[in-house]
Amino acid sequence: MDTRIMGVETEYGLHTVHPTKRPLAPDEVARYMFKPVVAWGNSSNVFIPNGSRLYLDVGSHPEYATAETTRVDELIASDAAGDGIMHQLVTQAQQAMADDGFDGQVYLYRNNADSQGNSYGSHENYMIERTTQYRRLTEALLPFLVTRQLIAGNGVVIQDPTALPLYNELPTGAAPHFAFSQRADYMHEAVSSSSTRARPMINTRDEPHADSSKYRRLHVIVGDSNMSQTTQLLRFGATELLLRLIESGKPLTSLQLAHPVRAIRQTSHDLTGNTPLELADGRRMTALEIQEFYYAQATEFLARNGSHHDYVNQMMDLWARTLQAISSQNYSGIDTEIDWAIKHKFFSAYSAKNNLTWDSHRLVQLDMSYHDIHPQRGLFHLLQKRGAAARILTDAQVQAAHDNPPRTTRALLRHRFIEAARALGLDYSMDWTHMKLNDHPMQTLYVRDAFATDVSIVDELFAKVTGADR
């Protein structure tokens, strides 16, 4: 596909520290958070003017799903805007709770596991053509996704490996250590249709949110919820580029892993990238070699076909430098750009100064703090302010994505619809493909073309229902 729809969903972890009174359960805090949303949209599951979806499922993991985007910078901007929106909700909740006599501090984390061992995710969505053989595509992509944590892991302090699911498969034994990925230990299957208990890396549920005769939506649920924009650029950019390779007919299926779930855990717990992983054909390759294979294929593809967007060179350069940093075990070339390396640098310096080892509770706390979305309190944000974490977007770009939709997708129509309905005080409901005024159900707009940008059908609908066309 020349132009592809992409979206990312982020589930947040909620935590309240309550020094004096009875702590509020996370689901109660989440309800406080979503009170203004319910007041605004009559539901805790709404689409907002920037075209994204904001919702609270059962439990206490607020979720934000970006609008459809076609550009990686827009994707990162829309996702970052979600943090800002969530932060506003937390700030309001904090005030409302105080008014009701609760004095706790609310923390919202953009990470992948809580202290009880529950995992939540960062799910990527990539539009693919129905004609692409899905089985071949997932086979070609899986070894890349298993080893993608080398280039896009968040990094994590493993204070007690014995607490991890399938601990006995780790190469480290029980020794505390630093690992690549927050999410890897919680993956239970490679490719399947289940989403919760037997969490797969690729979820095969077939919900294209588009013309289903032409498209599918590839649903990748294995990624870490990155804080760093440059890490996201590499993660989304490399994955999307490999989809192009696969679509061009390139057979990337020669590296089938014998045990993908075991391999993803082994990979995470070895910062050298050198643990041999067993392939289905009996060969062994290291995680680093697998990544080098994909990088080489991507380089060759670009040499033949040219770059397809403005960030390709930056992305490929960062990919190369990250693999180089792991192979040389010198992370200094990427320690402002890749989440795990940014964290590793800060934690190593902090540990050296304070004489700490990886079993230190203080490091576990700092690991949480790195993912705190509070712009003045979260460790990542503090590092970014002092230049210890690189970025690709300005604050103004992120702020613009807070209220405005991406300009190249049907999110533009959704934006127009929401603004018009709200201006007229009309109740509405929507999903990714439908927009409906509740009092005019016969006028429902069904927009299955995710690339649609002509807002005139929205204007026509509102002209009809207000009688302005008479």
Ligand SMILES: Nc1ncnc2c1ncn2[C@@H]1O[C@H](COP(=O)(O)OP(=O)(O)OP(=O)(O)O)[C@@H](O)[C@H]1O
């Ligand atoms: N045609 C499309 N192709 C690819 N991605 C799409 C398309 N339309 C929408 N998306 C993206 O898919 C994501 C859907 O998010 P949503 O949270 O609703 O996902 P879901 O997985 O379908 O549902 P749930 O999270 O409730 O299980 C959004 O990020 C959106 O931008």
Ligand SMILES: [Mg+2]
């Ligand atoms: Mg979702």
